[in-house]
Amino acid sequence: MNKFIIASCIIALTFAWTTSTSQQCSCSDYLLATECQNGFGCYWTGSACQNVDCSAQKDQPTCLNYPTACYYNSTSGPCLSFSSCSKLSGNNTQQCQAQNVKCANTAGTGTTCSDFSCSSFNSTTCPQGCYLNGQTCSNTPTCSSQTGANCALPYCALNGNTCQQAVCSNYTAAGQLSCLFVMPSASSVQPCYWNSTACVDASGASNLNSSTSCFVNTLGAYHWSTANSTATDGSCKSCYGVLLQIVFAILLLLA
Numbered sequence: 546m547n548k549f550i551i552a553s554c555i556i557a558l559t560f561a562w563t564t565s566t567s568q569q570c571s572c573s574d575y576l577l578a579t580e581c582q583n584g585f586g587c588y589w590t591g592s593a594c595q596n597v598d599c600s601a602q603k604d605q606p607t608c609l610n611y612p613t614a615c616y617y618n619s620t621s622g623p624c625l626s627f628s629s630c631s632k633l634s635g636n637n638t639q640q641c642q643a644q645n646v647k648c649a650n651t652a653g654t655g656t657t658c659s660d661f662s663c664s665s666f667n668s669t670t671c672p673q674g675c676y677l678n679g680q681t682c683s684n685t686p687t688c689s690s691q692t693g694a695n696c697a698l699p700y701c702a703l704n705g706n707t708c709q710q711a712v713c714s715n716y717t718a719a720g721q722l723s724c725l726f727v728m729p730s731a732s733s734v735q736p737c738y739w740n741s742t743a744c745v746d747a748s749g750a751s752n753l754n755s756s757t758s759c760f761v762n763t764l765g766a767y768h769w770s771t772a773n774s775t776a777t778d779g780s781c782k783s784c785y786g787v788l789l790q791i792v793f794a795i796l797l798l799l800a
């Protein structure tokens with residue numbers, strides 16, 4: 546059984562290299578301004594990447610720019626360190642979002658904010674940024690339910706008239722910068738790379754040989770190893786150890 550698991554891990558790591566949206570690097574891992582200014586609550590000082598200092602954000606718009614790190618409350622802040630939507634109160638979604646755009650009053654009653662979730666809307670109220678899967682409003686699309694412009698990368702692509710799960714080869718524009726990633730699920734990222742004739746699945750970080758593709762194509766789970774993005778000695782590095790990747794592979798196999 547152990548041998549089977551180890552063998553499966555090796556196979557999973559070799560042939561199905563995916564990264565997870567929950568494995569973003571820490572701010573201090575990012576050595577480049579382009580990686581730091583990513584919406585993950587990091588702040589570029591001019592020479593280094595740091596966690597954003599919420600108390601230094603003096604108005605609502607700048608505070609709301611850092612929804613993973615900060616929330617706005619004019620009476621007690623104005624900009625404070627954010628932990629969870631349930632710590633905030635608001636009588637409706639507008640009041641919750643005025644403090645943190647990722648929060649909403651999904652119940653529609655009461656004074657407690659909660660995580661913004663597309664599933665709290667119905668088929669007629671499903672807002673932009675959410676996906677309508679039949680009659681259900683969701684954070685991610687079920688490709689077979691999507692039509693037209695909603696059948697889109699990184700989740701879905703048309704095959705004739707049928708919408709199906711996207712694969713890297715669905716990026717057809719030539720060049721490394723237009724070959725990004727596909728998402729097999731809401732939390733899983735399959736990085737792609739341009740092999741000089743087509744966009745194909747990346748089988749490891751070594752396929753992501755530029756500072757841009759390293760960060761973008763892994764949705765921030767990997768970072769470029771040098772502060773000089775044009776130097777030839779840089780490479781694409783995981784922020785997690787190999788051990789953690791193996792643990793992750795086991796979890797994937799058990800799921």
Ligand SMILES: *[C@@H]1O[C@H](CO)[C@@H](O)[C@H](O)[C@H]1NC(C)=O
Nearest residue numbers: 618619620621633634635640
């Ligand atoms: C802002 O903070 C004050 C003091 O902690 C609190 O009483 C108030 O309810 C908060 N405002 C909102 C909109 O949550």
Ligand SMILES: *[C@@H]1O[C@H](CO)[C@@H](O)[C@H](O)[C@H]1NC(C)=O
Nearest residue numbers: 634635636637640641655656
């Ligand atoms: C929310 O509703 C409560 C009770 O109806 C009210 O006392 C409070 O002032 C409202 N808060 C805001 C920010 O409108």
Ligand SMILES: *[C@@H]1O[C@H](CO)[C@@H](O)[C@H](O)[C@H]1NC(C)=O
Nearest residue numbers: 653666667668669670671680
């Ligand atoms: C969707 O929700 C809105 C507002 O809550 C409600 O007015 C409407 O009747 C609902 N529509 C459906 C189809 O359930």
Ligand SMILES: *[C@@H]1O[C@H](CO)[C@@H](O)[C@H](O)[C@H]1NC(C)=O
Nearest residue numbers: 702703704705712714715717
């Ligand atoms: C996406 O890729 C699939 C599998 O290769 C292919 O059948 C489909 O036609 C592609 N769709 C687009 C829009 O490129």
Ligand SMILES: *[C@@H]1O[C@H](CO)[C@@H](O)[C@H](O)[C@H]1NC(C)=O
Nearest residue numbers: 714739740741742743744745
């Ligand atoms: C790139 O990938 C395509 C599709 O898998 C393959 O046909 C082609 O030979 C590859 N090109 C190179 C240079 O590896």
Ligand SMILES: *[C@@H]1O[C@H](CO)[C@@H](O)[C@H](O)[C@H]1NC(C)=O
Nearest residue numbers: 739740741752753754755756
């Ligand atoms: C990355 O590799 C591709 C071929 O796989 C090559 O064409 C490209 O120049 C490389 N880019 C960098 C920045 O080294």
Ligand SMILES: *[C@@H]1O[C@H](CO)[C@@H](O)[C@H](O)[C@H]1NC(C)=O
Nearest residue numbers: 771772773774775776777778
């Ligand atoms: C970055 O690396 C390139 C290529 O090696 C070199 O020409 C350039 O001077 C370096 N820039 C800095 C700021 O070190």
